[in-house]
Amino acid sequence: MSPQPQAAVGAPLSRVDGRLKVTGKAKYAAEHNVDGAVHAVIVDATIGRGRITSIDTRAALAQPGVLRVISHRNAPKLPYRDNAMSNKSNNPPGRRLRVFQDDRVLFHGQPVAVVIATTLEAAQHGASLVKVHYDAAPPSTELTKAKADKPTKYARGDAEAGLRNAAVRMDLTYSMARNHHNAMEPHATIARWTGDKLTVWDKTQWVLGTQTEIAAAFGLPQDDVRVISPFVGGGFGSGLRGWPHVIIAALAARVTKRPVKLVLSRKQQYFGTGFRPAYEYRLRVGSDRHGRLAAMAHELDAETSSYETFTEGVLPPGQMLYSTPNVQQTYRTVPLDVNTPIWMRGPGFATASFVIESAMDELAHKLDLDPIELRRRNEPDEDQSSGRPFSTRRLRECYSVGAREFGWHRRNAKPRSRREGDWLIGMGMAAGVYDTARMPAQARVRLDADGTAVVETASSDMGPGTYTSQTQVAADALGLTMRTVDFRLGDSLFPPTPPHGGSMTMASVGSAVLDGCNQVRRQAIKLAVEDKESPLYGVDANDIVVRGGRLHLKNNPTRGEKYQQLLSRNNRTHLEAQGSFAPPSGTQRYSFYAYNATFAEVAVDATLGLVRVRRMLGVYDAGRIISPTLADSQAIGAMVGGIGTALLEHTVTDHRDGRIVNANLADYLVPVNADVPDLKAIYLDGEDREADPLGVKGLGEVVMIGVAPAIANAVFNATGRRIRQLPITAEALL
């Protein structure tokens, strides 16, 4: 087939749903008008561990409007079929929390009851009147004081020997605070039963995952549950699982025989969904005098819950980012009386990257080498964890473009050498890497006789602009304008897609959309060349392209016709295809990753312990960029997030009773506009032909990786103070 002209892909277009969003017409989970819906408010456990001894619901039930209070005392027993992690579930190994099925409290904030009332106010008031008594036990919530699980290990070479024999050795310990996603939109669910069938409007990044979890909890056939989620007001990973409150909403609807709306309060987001776990991370590094790495030994402990074992991709960077003959990794989860963590933007990689990239900066300083030069000297020829070649790896270019555009040469390698008034100025950089993940996906494409198309996938758009970028792909492949393609997502009735996370949506869903649209275009072309009435009759199909809804000869645009003419003349109401994508099965031939170099300039008032980011630049090797405008919003948003991780974000637990002390947006600090002045992104032009048909490598995660260490390294350059703890706060710098 002749390649289609690119009109939409690569163009800096505005969001197709922008108007809906700014006019308030985009409906988020809690905003769907479901007739007769009543309101549910969860009562949270106020102990960190123990048993419920009594629940007094009289005062709540006496309130006007309160319909029902459900707890383990009166909840129907739910089957809770196994729904272990698979291509339909993100439940980590363990025994998931089963709502209202017994008297046990596993963490502070666990749902212990739900109040359902005709108004939200009555439900909230009722929830505050439920008196729960407990037999409380002291919870274990301290990562450094609890017993760890058996470790996951990785080794190549002999790291201990490598360290012993190394000319330069470092032994460094880092700690990273727990972070919460804190999306603007709270998690919310509306559940409505029709007989034994359930419809759920939910904030989720994966309608299929939520669907299977509800079906498993209630013992229903998967198809009897429909999950709808057309808009998501930010997710960052928190919507990747079917959480307990979703089951509570469905349970409440079943018990009351009314549609039920349940919106988590801001506070409840902190224990009702997951979080990026805190880590304690020891890294030992050995190198020769020229900075060539000889060995790295990683020992890391991470939070998980007492009932599920959550792990994430914290090991790959230590195995493949730098040429290192001897590597040893020991990854231990530490079960605590907390709710189960979940992936958060750049999961695992962001954490490991803070450690490795801080250590590389430290090593560069120790050897009096430029940090970029040190990294160049350790650039591997292949992925040393698998022996495979890299599909594409342009980290060297990221370094050189970044250094040039950022003005890296102006950095004085000697810390504390640049001062402006009370401010010390410093520059730092870090490398970043994230896995190019792809999973099977499908898309349904229908071209109607009026020359417009509808594309449907179950996928999600938590903010990156999936609606827009997929419309771009579809428009070009069908030869239509953006306006004539209606891209739909967020419904479990649509063809299945993987979780909208891990930067795999463009590669996976986009490739399925591309395939479906290509099929439909080919059908149309075939129809034309075989249709004696068509001006394209008898033409080689390979010589035809479609542009603006008109099929024509590539080399002679005057000869052709519109889709409408072709279809109506042939009495076809529509053409249709099911597009699909599946990554190559079996052993992969390449190592697939996206990369970046991130640069930061900070000002530090060392007297008052203040760190202010002045400017940042990220240079990305992320394959093809479908939408530069959306890419910028991804990259800049991630820099904002990384600034938060580096300087502000810290979920604080009171270890006496397991309560989260700062479960609100006044005390859990995220950056405000004043904290994020000048952020810039550059994308290396190109594509990754091996990764997927679109040539994309995924962007949403890799942009987050490296932000925190670049800032920490800039703080060192400014002050000479090496902070190995996140977030970097005033007290660390005084």
Place this chain on the structure above:
Amino acid sequence: MHPFDYTRVSDTREALNAGRRGGRYIAGGTTLVDLMRETVERPGALVDISDLPLREVTVTERGGLHIGALVRMAEAAAHPKVRTLYPVISEALELSASAQLRNMATIGGNIMQRTRCTYFRDVTADCNKREPGAGCAALHGYNRTHAILGTSDHCVATHPSDVAVAFAALEATVHVLGPDGERTVPFADFLLLPGHTPHREHALRNGELITAVEIPALPRPLRSGYLKVRDRQSYEFALTSAAVALHVRGGVIREAKVAVGGVGTVPWKLPAVERHLVGERPSDALWEAAASRAADGARPLAHNRFKLELLQRTVERQLRIVGGTK
């Protein structure tokens, strides 16, 4: 939120009558409504005083300022007389909260705002301020942002206001109207130390209403300003802050007004620092020596020991910013 009655009054007599019957006054509502949502506050009746004629800023006969209790924070901050006569007040206001909140919140409400102690704001935690005798979860809990001055074993919560620090520094007076008529309360006596009774936070008697805050005239020229140290650059409460006003004549400091925030259970006046400054010539050495007294008597907790040093540095910096040199 617990159910409550709501009435909007149009004159002060009506307000006082409603207040005497137990109604809680509400104006901008930026603190009270939040706390009602968290069920920390459970008033049975709200009396909306937004329509009362207390929205004027005037210069007093002696050259001070009279700021009506219902003047919005944003209005007070932008008022030309406030800006020229007492920049410290404008700066403190502009470094507070967010633009949206400053457009709603009033000066009277600002000084009445309640602590940001997270245990106070979480009804499932022990708090003597919320429930006398319950205990103080913050004392041995997470207390990074808590007070190091004016604390007791019963409460270590800070007073969160910025402008109240400026008022304390300038020795303002609070005008109060009650069933028995008008009276004035020196700012230093208006907000109460927690002691054994942290639930008692201010000197208002039952049903009394703040009508204005008066700033006394100070000798001119007067230089003043407010410095706020915090983790992020906007929309956050102070880790430490300093309000400083200096009257320098003939190269000698004749008057010094200094108070600090983010560190005290009430806005914390620093008379020892002021005494150290008066009669001296401005110099970096003087600022350092004076500021070294800023944390006198402080009692740090497990997570806020850094405030001892940070407070002294904050005061030293602000003395230099206002008083010059270096």
